[in-house]
Amino acid sequence: MNKAISITVWSAVVILGMAAFLAVAVRRGEPINALWLVIVATCCYAIGYRFYSKFISAKILALDALRATPAERLENGRDFVVTNKWVVFGHHFAAIAGPGPLVGPVLAAQFGYLPGTLWILVGAVLGGCVQDFVILLLSVRRDGKSLTEMARDETGRVGGFVAYAAVIAILIILLAVVALIVVNALKSSPWGTFTIAMTIPIALLMGIYLRRVRPGKVLEASTLGFLLVMLAIVGGRWISQNPHLAGIFTLSATTLALLIILYGFAASALPVWLLLAPRDYLSTFVKLGTIALLALGIGFLRPTLHMPAFTRFIDGTGPVFAGKIFPFVFITIACGAVSGFHSLISSGTTPKLIAHETETRLVGYGAMLAESAVAVMAIIAASVLQPGVYFAINSPAGIVGEAPQTAATTISSWGFPVTASEMESLARSVGEEKLFNRTGGAPAFAVGMANIFSRSLGGQALMAIWYHFAIMFEALFILTVLDAGTRVARFMLQDAFRHLYPPLGRTSWYPSIFFTSGLVVALWGYFLWQGVKDPLGGFNSLWPLFGIANQLLATVALCVATTIIIKMHRAKYALVTFLPLAWLVSVTFTASWHKIFDPAPRIGFLAQARLLAAGPASPANARLIFNNRLDAVVTAVLILMVSVVVIESTRVWVGVLLGTRESRVNESPFVATKLAVQERA
């Protein structure tokens, strides 16, 4: 009877999902309701979780509820702690959900809502979730080892070294990109700049409150911090209306870039308890609340998508970033579908909290599904805007022109009507001077989010408050990524430099702190500066570079996973990780080829350098030529490094399959769990 009910329910889910999918995919020329996307996504996630992740659990990983996890065997009350599965789920989701799944889908909406949505769903269910789940379980079976350690153990020293170098490279590029998002969101915006500037003293205040006034009451301090931030948002309006104060907080992109570089250095060198930890708590608090609020807003409002399913820009001539739908939609979506960065979390803190192996399915596969749902919400937020408005916000001045009238005429000529007065009135309603050329995805997402929120709560009168709330929400956790990322990269460099000069490895030795922090900040600061000075807005070159680096890290993670699956004598099921790996290799290698060698100057770095070299000689031109050549070299080095891992892994696979290489996996020995007995008692 139960089986009959189950079959009926799941058949209904499949039929509903297919019907909604047809509605989304087939309807052309008329706006559709966002609810269709929500239904397709929910059905895909339910089917993927119920059937695919269960298949992986049973047939490939053979999850063993009787095997003790490192949290149980090595419990020390610090890193290794047996924790409730839903608590670990929350912890893992809070760590993996960053700005990427919000920004990537907004940028990818230039192709229309359909390509991005399809990749977010298919990529997550068949690729991203699988990667996170498999790496988490493999790490649990290896005492919580990191990805780089597993790469070294299973594919050899070269694999370990490349994974290590790839992590540093992706961190540097990631930090530059997220800093550029903040710069573009805050330039010429006194309200936004004031609000974000205020989060620094608020975080410091929280740090002191936690340390001196109410030790350890983090939730209390975070609530207080949140209220103060809300006050700063309201105060920002007053600042923006005061001519003198507005002048102080109206900053150019270059000034903001310099301030963020200085901030990054200070945050990396200051004690953790004073700035980093409180800001991290505050950002997580705001992030979890806002994502839940956005989901509720979309659910209640069921907004109409004005963006068509496909736009003319699938041919590669898009203003937001250049490049055809293949491979650039996959590179641009990045974290919303597959994120190499997640493999660092799945092999970092999370495996040390898992109580039972069987819970890795919920935490690894399930949390990535939740992140993918965030990406779907972002694409909905971008697609509820009128396409003309979307392109007016996201197109750089170098493409559409700086004057509002010129930009509006250019965008309208593409078939997406918009007028300068319409944009002016929209800018006024969100409390900004102008919304043209606000590249980077964050302002477009904030307008979309404010649109959804204001229609649910407060009406047009609160549009400006919601817009700045959205900007604060994005900037707050982008700055958290910046703080934490700079510090993590600093530790990694200190760890590497200790082989050259041992005192440099001492994490509390100030000369070492200043040297390594300065180096990390200089590296991402250079790319940030390059992005700020880029006449095409910076995102055209930096976001694809970030996407390529992120997907290459996923390639390394999937190489490790495939190697271990083959070594576990489950080669016939290795396609589960091999197919996403093969897809990512084809996507990233094609994208890299285009970014380096494509003859179109807006796509190929070398073609852009050649075009600039043919123009008038000037110091600014010389710098742009150098930057483009540097980007080409960075892309080539990344591809070369990952090629080495792929080749090394292939050698291991062939050796194991032919029987010429030992197929020993480096798992910790089996120890029976005592938790099941304790829980029953």
Place this chain on the structure above:
Amino acid sequence: MRTISKSVRIVASLLASALREIFDESAYRRFLVREQLANSRESYARFCRERVHSISNRPRCC
């Protein structure tokens, strides 16, 4: 009705536990138990010192 209120209580307590874990309040409580200390500025400062490496080494994803 009782089943619903019981389910709500379970969900609320799980949510509170997740928040306490994410925000390190549980970690601090475990620290106090392990070190047999009372809550004080000094104890929290010691906890922060002990956690400094794991907190500052915790990457935040993109």
